Amino acid sequence: xxxxxxxxxxxxxxxxxxxxxxxxxxxxxxxxxxxxxxxxxxxxxxxxxxxxxxxxxxxxxxxxxxxxxxxxxxxxxxxxxxxxxxxxxxxxxxxxxxxxxxxxxxxxxxxxxxxxxxxxxxxxxxxxxxxxxxxxxxxxxxxxxxxxxxxxxxxxxxxxxxxxxxxxxxxxxxxxxxxxxxxxxxxxxxxxxxxxxxxxxxxxxxxxxxxxxxxxxxxxxxxxxxxxxxxxxxxxxxxxxxxxxxxxxxxxxxxxxxxxxxxxxxxxxxxxxxxxxxxxxxxxxxxxxxxxxxxxxxxxxxxxxxxxxxxxxxxxxxxxxxxxxxxxxxxxxxxxxxxxxxxxxxxxxxxxxxxxxxxxxxxxxxxxxxxxxxxxxxxxxxxxxxxxxxxxxxxxxxxxxxxxxxxxxxxxxxxxxx
Numbered sequence: 001x002x003x004x005x006x007x008x009x010x011x012x013x014x015x016x017x018x019x020x021x022x023x024x025x026x027x028x029x030x031x032x033x034x035x036x037x038x039x040x041x042x043x044x045x046x047x048x049x050x051x052x053x054x055x056x057x058x059x060x061x062x063x064x065x066x067x068x069x070x071x072x073x074x075x076x077x078x079x080x081x082x083x084x085x086x087x088x089x090x091x092x093x094x095x096x097x098x099x100x101x102x103x104x105x106x107x108x109x110x111x112x113x114x115x116x117x118x119x120x121x122x123x124x125x126x127x128x129x130x131x132x133x134x135x136x137x138x139x140x141x142x143x144x145x146x147x148x149x150x151x152x153x154x155x156x157x158x159x160x161x162x163x164x165x166x167x168x169x170x171x172x173x174x175x176x177x178x179x180x181x182x183x184x185x186x187x188x189x190x191x192x193x194x195x196x197x198x199x200x201x202x203x204x205x206x207x208x209x210x211x212x213x214x215x216x217x218x219x220x221x222x223x224x225x226x227x228x229x230x231x232x233x234x235x236x237x238x239x240x241x242x243x244x245x246x247x248x249x250x251x252x253x254x255x256x257x258x259x260x261x262x263x264x265x266x267x268x269x270x271x272x273x274x275x276x277x278x279x280x281x282x283x284x285x286x287x288x289x290x291x292x293x294x295x296x297x298x299x300x301x302x303x304x305x306x307x308x309x310x311x312x313x314x315x316x317x318x319x320x321x322x323x324x325x326x327x328x329x330x331x332x333x334x335x336x337x338x339x340x341x342x343x344x345x346x347x348x349x350x351x352x353x354x355x356x357x358x359x360x361x362x363x364x365x366x367x368x369x370x371x372x373x374x375x376x377x378x379x380x381x382x383x384x385x386x387x388x389x390x391x392x393x394x395x396x397x398x399x400x401x402x403x404x405x406x407x408x409x410x411x412x413x414x415x416x417x418x
Contacts, residue, residue, distance in 0.1 A: 038369030060390030283325030
């Protein structure tokens with residue numbers, strides 16, 4: 001990185017499921033003061049799953065970068081002996097009574113034993129694993145993670161910007177906090193720090209969007225953010241800080257056992273059609289015309305949601321790639337599909353990922369502090385496509401001088417723009 005920008009540092013902290021309604025002087029005092037000296041707003045919810053992260057770090061919509069849900073259908077369903085071994089191991093793991101334990105053990109098996117993209121993460125049934133694969137095959141920080149669409153990390157590598165990316169995974173928020181402090185104290189000179197905390201997401205699912213019910217955890221996260229910011233500010237007084245959430249959390253009013261009703265139809269899953277059950281959407285691929293007609297007619301009778309039209313998919317920025325499903329049934333806010341491929345045992349009281357959220361709890365927060373707050377004009381509508389240009393402008397102002405963060409103009413991330 002040129003000496004002109006060597007002292008610039010931006011800290012980005014993503015607090016998973018941090019609803020704007022959780023934010024207060026009482027429960028998040030440091031973040032409250034940080035916003036008072038910078039900026040505070042909410043981000044328009046995006047109906048995407050894995051695609052939210054990809055949108056944040058590319059600056060373009062899922063309909064452009066083609067990453068939407070965590071998983072999509074595979075092109076070739078012929079499995080290897082290794083895949084069969086994985087399936088048998090997962091069947092044994094799934095005998096565990098706790099969803100969180102099963103998901104963590106599945107992840108560890110794939111990452112540390114089989115060393116391949118995590119097809120077993122979350123709770124896809126062992127019998128269905130052969131039909132699905134991760135929508136994004138590489139980690140977002142890897143070179144060419146999104147194909148021809150460049151991420152900010154591709155730009156950082158080209159420009160010599162040093163970055164660190166710390167996520168919870170196995171060790172949770174405590175591990176993120178511990179690793180970040182260790183790196184700061186070791187004098188690692190990173191220009192971009194990314195930390196993700198996800199305990200609020202777990203609590204939101206378990207308890208619902210009720211901040212006073214987990215006020216101690218909010219205060220703890222607030223203290224963690226304060227200590228990290230304070231440590232970095234001692235080394236870089238002109239620190240830029242960006243705190244945001246990838247989604248909010250809506251209250252669950254009713255669960256719907258969609259698999260039970262589908263099993264009562266003549267068409268059989270994995271014989272006549274394939275289905276992937278996300279918590280708020282079920283996606284279908286059909287082998288026969290008869291199955292398509294029967295299943296779609298059945299889904300039209302369900303009153304808590306509807307089948308998306310093609311015009312809705314375009315409006316919601318959903319990729320039209322068939323790998324995400326031929327038909328998609330979305331539930332209304334407040335309903336949740338259970339069991340699904342993410343929660344098989346535990347019932348949830350809070351959920352996100354709705355196509356049309358309307359409650360204030362569903363609004364994800366964004367806080368800015370430092371020069372990044374001065375340069376960003378908080379408009380009435382902030383979207384996830386705005387984040388990449390804001391980050392790049394904070395570290396490489398000459399590179400993105402033509403970028404309007406307010407409009408989210410991110411054409412510079414496309415290789416055709418040089």
